[in-house]
Amino acid sequence: MADQSLLLPDWQTLSAKQRDFAATQLSRYFLSPLVAVDARVPVTVSWFGQTLATYDFLIAGEWLRFVPGMRQVSLGVPNPLPPAMHPVVDALGVGAAAVVAHLSPAAVVDLPPMLVARASIASDLEVLGQIDLLTQRFLGNHFAFSPVRQAVLTLLQPSATEAPAALAPVLTDGQVVLRQVGESTYQVAQRRDWDLPQLLRRLGGFGFGLATEREFEYLMSGGGTSLFAWGNRLPTQPMNYVPNRFGLTVPVVGQPELLATAVAKRAGLTAPPTGAAWLGLSPFYRAAAPTFAGSRYRKIVRIAL
Numbered sequence: 001m002a003d004q005s006l007l008l009p010d011w012q013t014l015s016a017k018q019r020d021f022a023a024t025q026l027s028r029y030f031l032s033p034l035v036a037v038d039a040r041v042p043v044t045v046s047w048f049g050q051t052l053a054t055y056d057f058l059i060a061g062e063w064l065r066f067v068p069g070m071r072q073v074s075l076g077v078p079n080p081l082p083p084a085m086h087p088v089v090d091a092l093g094v095g096a097a098a099v100v101a102h103l104s105p106a107a108v109v110d111l112p113p114m115l116v117a118r119a120s121i122a123s124d125l126e127v128l129g130q131i132d133l134l135t136q137r138f139l140g141n142h143f144a145f146s147p148v149r150q151a152v153l154t155l156l157q158p159s160a161t162e163a164p165a166a167l168a169p170v171l172t173d174g175q176v177v178l179r180q181v182g183e184s185t186y187q188v189a190q191r192r193d194w195d196l197p198q199l200l201r202r203l204g205g206f207g208f209g210l211a212t213e214r215e216f217e218y219l220m221s222g223g224g225t226s227l228f229a230w231g232n233r234l235p236t237q238p239m240n241y242v243p244n245r246f247g248l249t250v251p252v253v254g255q256p257e258l259l260a261t262a263v264a265k266r267a268g269l270t271a272p273p274t275g276a277a278w279l280g281l282s283p284f285y286r287a288a289a290p291t292f293a294g295s296r297y298r299k300i301v302r303i304a305l
Contacts, residue, residue: 006113006303008068008223016042016053023055026066026115030303032207035060038130038139045247047222048230052246060206061129061140061187062117064301067219067246069113074225075217076106076284088232094276099227103284104213111218113303116211119249120257120296125177125189126202131156133184145188151176152188195292196258208299210260213286215300219248220265220283227282234278242281248298256287258297264290 004010027037039058055066079100089099129140138145155171155178171178178186203209222245226232230243242250256264264287267280
């Protein structure tokens with residue numbers, strides 16, 4: 001498998017058979033032997049008339065999506081701002097200087113191919129896997145699941161006789177958290193009393209990590225150069241999720257996401273934004289250093305050939 005084939009321009013030209021072969025190699029050779037790939041599913045993402053054929057991998061209870069890399073990607077915001085951004089800056093009601101002060105500076109960087117969690121999770125949780133309510137079959141990190149297995153089964157016991165539509169979407173005893181992710185499937189997570197360095201060490205032990213600032217900007221912007229992922233304009237109607245070229249889940253209202261250093265991206269919005277608050281949804285927005293407990297994280301795997 002050539003390195004070039006995992007970069008976005010070449011990936012888009014591969015046949016379905018070639019992409020499937022590449023996805024098989026990704027799941028076989030570029031993950032820690034301590035984690036199992038329990039499923040691999042082809043997906044197609046549509047984004048403003050563009051399509052991306054890629055794959056999702058179920059790894060330790062979380063779905064990770066393959067995101068092709070790209071060379072020489074322009075990220076950040078130039079100073080002075082380009083004319084294309086002036087109308088949206090005026091609509092935000094802030095001056096150009098304020099925009100530049102809150103956004104990362106322009107740079108041209110190479111981005112590696114990555115496996116990326118489709119959604120972020122609370123900073124005090126570690127996902128262990130998934131369990132089927134009906135069969136009690138567990139997929140994920142069996143070593144970590146063993147100590148909490150009885151607690152999980154106890155939480156599921158009252159729901160075992162319920163119809164799927166009546167199942168509680170979240171079950172918890174304070175330490176174990178079960179979140180319904182399918183008709184009869186729960187994601188199993190455990191609360192952890194840790195900080196960012198401890199989280200990074202735990203992720204690194206399984207071959208995972210957190211994105212750097214530029215990697216995160218690429219994942220959120222799709223390699224675009226506009227102020228927002230949807231362009232240099234404000235939305236004309238309310239949004240619940242920010243459009244994403246790679247199909248990652250990015251809620252409008254939510255907590256900031258942690259990076260590999262003690263910096264966060266995206267503002268922590270508690271309500272739909274108005275005015276200058278829209279700036280917090282720019283992929284290049286630099287959030288004030290958040291409290292670890294008030295943040296979320298999205299694990300990644302860098303594909304190095």
